[in-house]
Amino acid sequence: MECNNCSVAELKFDIKLEGETNLSLMDKVVSHLARRVMETTRKENRLFMNERGAKEFLDFCLHHMEPAKVLFRIDKGEWNKIEEMEQVFNTEWIDDVIRKELLGCHYQPIVTADGEIFAYEMLARFHHEDGTVIYPNEIFPAAKSRSRLYALDRVCRMAAVRHAAVLKDVKAFINFIPTSIYSPEFCLRSTTNLANELGLDPRQLVFEVVETEKVDDVDHLREILAFYKKKGFQYALDDVGEGYSTIELLADLKPHYMKLDMQYVQGVADDADKQKTALRFLEKAVEIGSVPLAEGVETKEDFDWLKQRGYQLFQGYYFGKPAKEPQGIVTVPV
Structure with a gap:
């Protein structure tokens, strides 16, 4: 129920x-x-x-x-x-999107330093019944206006799990909003049950905290992550940067993956300040046993700089844009 x-x-x-x-x-x-x-x-x-x-x-x-x-x-x-x-009245259309599940998922590759596909991030894409696209900057404000963020987050998670079932031998990163979950045992039951029904290996799914920087209730987040871990899933912290740098907190949460915010990735090869942040991030990831992942990579120069410093995973338009079907990377790093 x-x-x-x-x-x-x-x-x-x-x-x-x-x-x-x-x-x-x-x-x-x-x-x-x-x-x-x-x-x-x-x-x-x-x-x-x-x-x-x-x-x-x-x-x-x-x-x-x-x-x-x-x-x-x-x-x-x-x-x-x-x-x-x-x-609130003008955004009533969001109810139909959620009730009728008018959404699908696109796949964006996450690659290793050698250019091999390690995972895909599952990115929700929304549409009206007539097929016209609804952009994220429309859907999320509408859901917030009508207090539908909880329902929207759930339907997105379920769609992502279903789309992850077609992947073989690679992981799927699935976004979730911590504040949309009251009780992990209750709110996430349908998600974990669906994964079991589809025969997905729990280790294949990585649940990714959206907007890590904006998390206020760390105890609640810790409870959610503990639930995922107990069920055999992995988890990642998204958009980590200078504001989320307390090593004690990161060590306490023990994320399997830490994603460096794209604002510190794009242009890092030529920006001394971004390089300092990227190196501090890398040091912390190594210290707590988390895999460092750079997101938003768009140029070979930034990729090479990050790879040479020890970053292990990469995501961004340099490797491939989100697509309806899982694709190989467009540019093979040299």
């Missing part, structure tokens, strides 16, 4: 009214919605309703109340200004 966060359940709006004018209109708001057969629960200065009721409330609020003194939130999330509610 899925929790409401991982499924596309009906949104529940919590609306908070402040100011004498708004509070004096609460009875009228409730009566107005009741006449339109829209159920509303009132508790002190708060109103609770579904999305249909919220749409009607917004119209009433903008015409008769003081919008600047009205806040709302969805399913106990963060409080937002009432004018942002329209964006």
